[in-house]
Amino acid sequence: MCNGEKNDVIELQRRLTAVPALNPESGGEGEWKKAGVLQKFLQRYGFPAPVHHDTPDPRTPEGTRPNFFVRIRGKKEKPCIWVMTHLDVVPPGERLKDGSWKGWKTDPYKLHVDGDILYGRGVEDNQQAIVASLLGARRLLRSDITPPNDIALLVVSAEETGSEYGLQYLLDSHPELFSKDDYIIVADGGNDDGSLIEIAEKSVLWLNFHVSGKQTHGSTPHLGDNAFRAMAGIVKDLDTALHRQFDAEDNLFRPPVSTFEPTRHGRNVPNINTIPGEETFSFDCRILPRYPIDSILKTIEDIISKADAKYGTHTTMEIENRLDTPAPTEPDAPVVKAMQRALKTTRNIEGNPLGLGGSTVAAFFRKAGYQAIVWSTVEGVAHQANEQALISNIIADADVYESLFLHGCL
Ligand SMILES: [Zn+2]
Structure with a gap:
């Protein structure tokens, strides 16, 4: 792992964690501020300008909820490889009289670094994937490589409160964004070695x-x-x-x-x-x-x-x-195979397509007829006090994205 990238992980996580991007339903705002922080980094790293399709929402000061993507042009426009992440976080819980937060050892909105472990609200859900996909794509930009296929990093709002003001809006109002053979990775769930490729749910x-x-x-x-x-x-x-x-x-x-x-x-x-x-x-x-x-x-x-x-x-x-669950993504869908190939190349492990007992945001894509997978290498501490993410996991996920982007669609 190069130290420069490790420092970038910490810096990105620090800046993102400092913005409480709570949904209006959770009594907060901040998705726009967090989008702004992220876009500054994207600009600094040389990504193309973001394309916005914001959801109208009069409850926010801005009147909208931000949804945007940055699209890196490949040799072929289609299929496009999408990585979707979300800006919003769940509330950290109860604030106690002394200003601390119940169950938290540190301030949830102040990144705490302990060796390889990052603590803070949102560091896993969903900043780990925001940072990993961004760094994976940045490696291509840095080495001036035109990838075989278009790559789009999609960042949405409102995932934690049902996606009505996020992905659901995009799919309903801008169906032209996606094509049926696009590769869609919802980077919002997984297991601790990254072998789990979620393709179905009950x-x-x-x-x-x-x-x-x-x-x-x-x-x-x-x-x-x-x-x-x-x-x-x-x-x-x-x-x-x-x-x-x-x-x-x-x-x-x-x-x-x-x-x-x-x-x-x-x-x-x-x-x-x-x-x-x-x-x-x-x-x-x-x-x-x-x-x-x-x-x-x-x-x-x-x-x-x-x-x-x-x-x-x-x-x-x-x-x-x-x-009511939509039809699963096929276990041998191209996006599953591409992820398996990237996992084999970078980690020498077999990606295992599986179903989950709960519902994920990928269901919205599947309902709309797209083959989406959910993938990430996570400890599974989302929504808990002392939420954490490992720097080494984030860098390792960036490796997988880099491989996926470099090899393009099958
Ligand atoms: Zn999430």
Whole structure:
């Protein structure tokens, strides 16, 4: 690792961390300021001028949310290799009376360097990738190499709050930016050796149930309808039926099956000799892409109505969160193969295309019909107190980007 580049990592991270780029939903602003800091570096390093497609948002002082890209011209304009990162960060948490932040050993907005480790809000999510992709591309600029294909570093807002004011806006309002055979890397997630290439995700379904029976005294159960017993029956029936009916395995995923987990349940009665009339409970379901969510809901509704008939209760279901996953990126898509090649060249490891149980911003690209991957070499401490990133990971990721950019599309 050359020291100059290491110093640049620290300097970039220091300047970026100092800007609290919180979303309006999190009570903040600062995406524009952070964009300004980043663009100064891009200019200093000789990148082409940024192209903006900002999202209108009257809640911000500027009236917009910044989205921009810098595009380095290659020998071929298409396919273009895109690396997408985001400006915004999640709030650091609670500020204590003495000015420190709960759980943090240092000021989240002041970069703290400890050997190879950088601490601060945003150093991993998503500045690690902002810095790594920028340095990878800068190496080409410095050696005056025209890459085989166009390279675009895309930086968006609003990733932490649903992407409506960021990537979703770009895809809806400027679909001409992307072409279907472009290589799209969402540099916002991965594992600690960089072998994970995320290409798919499960659908997510969070359900809240409310069971209404009839409360009565512990000595006279025949005068009530025990909501606890009904809940227990429903939970057991859901658990059994969902796992039995939607039992396919897909080795792209860890675990390879759909999961249906009873999670939270509410308080019921305060004393032991009261038969409860009300119960609440929740399920967290992560569903393989092959199963439409509606088919899951239909099964659940059937079970509930049978249980209500059996226990004399009335049960309602509320969907707290529903994400229907788009078709996965193909495990042998060109962008996957290009990443595998870059990992082999730079690290001598095999890139492993896998699915995740949660939703990522790459889903927006996939929904729009693009083959996107999520990749990065991260410790996985995003959103936590004492968020950290390793300088060595950032430089190693820059190596991968350099290789990817130098070799171009397959
Ligand atoms: Zn992120």
